[in-house]
Amino acid sequence: MTRFLPYLPVALAAIFWLKGFFVRDGGVGIVNGLVVFLIVWWLFFFTMLPIGVRSQEEAGDVVAGSEPGAPQAPNLKRKMWWTTIATSIVWIAYFLITESGVMEHFMPQSLFS
DSSP states (O other), X not given: OGGGGGGHHHHHHHHHHHHHHHOOSSSOOHHHHHHHHHHXXXXXXXXXXXXXXXXXXXXXXXXXXXXXXXXXXXXXXXXXXXXXXXXXXXXXXXXXXXXXXXXXXXXXXXXXX
């Protein structure tokens, strides 16, 4: 146990430094920003999945052994890029609104005390 004592001040400093990323007194922290970005990204991605998709039956090219309603060309890479662009725009708006303090005017003051 005593061999770890010299590392205790460094570990405590690291914990207090990392605490700022997880526990914020206001604004957008790294973890908060990442979680919001990922949730919005998946929401947009699942919303964009059915856009522009034609089934194999509609295209007239049904692969033997597959479901006729399966998509012919889902264009997942393109949809991922568009999802990332749209999510980035929404996240930047979220960041600007949160950091500007506009939210404090519309929320009850007991939340920010």
